[in-house]
Amino acid sequence: MTAASREPDLGLRERKKQRTRAILIDAALELCLRQGYEQTTVDQIASVAEVSPRTYSRYFATKEAVFLTLLEDLSEQIAAEVRQLPRGIGPIEALRAAHIAVLTKSAAGQIDGFTSDRVVLTLRVINSADALQQGAFEFKSPAVQAALAELMGVEPDDRQLLLGLSVFSAIVLAACGDLVEDTDGMLLGPLLMIERLNQACEQVAGFAGQMFLTRPGQQPAGDDFPANV
Structure with missing residues (x-):
């Protein structure tokens, strides 16, 4: 077989792998939304996807890995x-800024595989399971870390960079960790996440502006810090 004749075959196999991967993710989301994350098993996901558990394991090492893949x-x-x-x-x-840009594109249907409907399902499942929410909070992306390092002109293990990642993870959890239904007069999805993230970041900026305004033993100054009576 020549190299030219192998290329279409390799492309076909890769497309088939991507389809199977997408089917497994959809099956996991569907089952976990319907019956809960804790009650859903790998065997059930494989069955809904019409593959064997062994095939499932070729794509995802654990049940949680399906959802971490969405984060990746x-x-x-x-x-x-x-x-x-x-x-x-x-x-x-x-x-x-990067999250807002991606969520805006998602709301406009400009990102394959990350539609508004996928955002809604992912939010509902992850925020309904403590284990998944904790995993999402602890998730660190090497790609994002490398991109930030390049932007800041530092090494990927720079302490300021790592602090920024940790703080932003906490902001996302505080802003969106309760989103499982429509709220704040808005439909659950990317646009609601944008509003929540912007609000949370504004609040964190306000907290930062209030730091170092006092010294030990001093009374905070200003109307925003009333004295205890």
């Missing part, structure tokens, strides 16, 4: 947006 896919998009930002932006603002 999202992170690739986030990293690409970070690389478009100008130098001089801090890590938290860079992450905010």
Whole structure:
């Protein structure tokens, strides 16, 4: 067989792998939304996807890995947006801007595999399972970390960079960790996430502005810090 004749075959196999992967993810989302994450098993996911558990294991090592894969896919998009930002932006603002850009494109249907419907399902499943929410909070993307390091002109293990990643993870959890239904007068999905993230980042910026205004033993100054009576 010549190299030219092998190329279409390799492309076909890769497309088949991507389809199977997408079917497994959809099956996991469907089952976990219907019966809960804890009650869903790998065997059930494989059955709904019409593959064997052994085939499932070729794509995902665990049940949780299906959902972490969604975060990895999202992170690739986030990293690409970070690389478009100008130098001089801090890590938290860079992450905010990149997330807003990706969510805006998702709402407009401009990202394959990350539609508004997929965002809704993912939010509902992850935020309904403590184990998944904890996993999402602890998730660190090498792609995003590398993109931030390049933007900031530092090494990927720079302490300021790592602090920015940790703080932003906490912001995302605080802003969106309760989103399982429509709320705040808005439909559950990317646009609601954008509003929540912007609000949370504004609040964190306000908290930062209040730091170091007092010294030990001193009474905070200003009307925002009333004395105890």
